[in-house]
Amino acid sequence: MRAALVGGYAGTWIDGRLLDGVALSDEHPPPYGGAGRPEAAPGPRTLADGSPRFGARARMCAMTDYGQPLREQDAKGNPFGQFAVWFADAQTAGERMPEAVALATASPDAVPSVRMVLVKSFDENGFVFFSNHDSQKARELAANPRAALVFHWDALGRQVRVSGPVEPATAAETRDYVRSRPRASQLSALASPQSRVIDSRKALEQLVAELRQRYGDGELPVPSNWGGYRLAAQTFEFWQQRHDRLHDRLSYRRVEPCGWAIERLAP
Numbered sequence: 063m064r065a066a067l068v069g070g071y072a073g074t075w076i077d078g079r080l081l082d083g084v085a086l087s088d089e090h091p092p093p094y095g096g097a098g099r100p101e102a103a104p105g106p107r108t109l110a111d112g113s114p115r116f117g118a119r120a121r122m123c124a125m126t127d128y129g130q131p132l133r134e135q136d137a138k139g140n141p142f143g144q145f146a147v148w149f150a151d152a153q154t155a156g157e158r159m160p161e162a163v164a165l166a167t168a169s170p171d172a173v174p175s176v177r178m179v180l181v182k183s184f185d186e187n188g189f190v191f192f193s194n195h196d197s198q199k200a201r202e203l204a205a206n207p208r209a210a211l212v213f214h215w216d217a218l219g220r221q222v223r224v225s226g227p228v229e230p231a232t233a234a235e236t237r238d239y240v241r242s243r244p245r246a247s248q249l250s251a252l253a254s255p256q257s258r259v260i261d262s263r264k265a266l267e268q269l270v271a272e273l274r275q276r277y278g279d280g281e282l283p284v285p286s287n288w289g290g291y292r293l294a295a296q297t298f299e300f301w302q303q304r305h306d307r308l309h310d311r312l313s314y315r316r317v318e319p320c321g322w323a324i325e326r327l328a329p
């Protein structure tokens with residue numbers, strides 16, 4: 063079972079048979095054997111200006127058909143436990159960076175922004191990531207300390223959404239993390255005024271070279287403007303891709319004093 067976007071051809075295959083693909087050009091025959099060429103979408107595939115018709119564009123979106131159910135009776139009562147199971151599955155499935163996550167923040171006047179970060183640890187206290195305290199995300203979190211995360215594990219057809227308040231991680235966590243990083247990464251973090259406009263890449267590289275010279279082989283300082291953040295999860299949603307786009311979604315929300323309510327959402 064696999065999905066692919068290969069040489070101008072997007073589609074879904076199960077056991078070598080194409081289910082819902084569409085050829086994007088005639089030069090690229092479908093890369094599968096035996097099942098015959100799929101029928102072309104009725105009518106022209108492009109608009110007068112050459113852009114894809116909406117229907118054709120939709121079919122270009124390759125989605126793998128996994129069909130793994132996410133059932134209430136199988137889900138853990140605690141979403142951190144459920145997350146741990148799915149995270150381990152993502153590692154086993156060979157996701158290159160299962161800890162990569164989109165982090166959404168918002169400015170005080172509710173303008174959203176989103177970017178990728180790496181979650182370095184998670185437990186019942188929350189999800190920890192590290193960043194520069196002068197960055198856009200940090201400025202937004204200082205003014206509006208709430209955020210949302212979304213993990214996407216393509217190999218499993220799964221998505222997990224998490225949201226909640228964000229607080230600084232401890233200085234010890236930051237120090238331990240910084241010390242665990244390769245020396246070159248530590249130098250880059252020391253040199254980079256993240257999210258600020260800079261004159262040139264050359265100027266940044268010059269700064270790194272100066273730091274390298276100044277510290278030699280000695281221990282590098284922990285950057286004073288670097289640190290961890292902990293998102294204390296209050297809501298989770300686990301999304302499992304299913305056949306025919308009738309996906310499973312289970313949401314967890316905190317119920318005081320210390321429980322979780324699980325609800326099924328329509329896909």
Ligand SMILES: Cc1cc2nc3c(=O)[nH]c(=O)nc-3n(C[C@H](O)[C@H](O)[C@H](O)COP(=O)(O)O)c2cc1C
Pocket residue numbers: 159162175176177178179180181191192193194197198199200256257
């Ligand atoms: C896969 C991936 C992982 C990243 N991990 C981090 C991270 O852990 N911390 C970080 O500050 N930036 C990370 N970045 C860079 C951010 O996406 C972003 O460019 C940077 O933090 C500045 O964002 P901001 O201007 O919105 O604050 C990562 C980027 C990618 C593509």
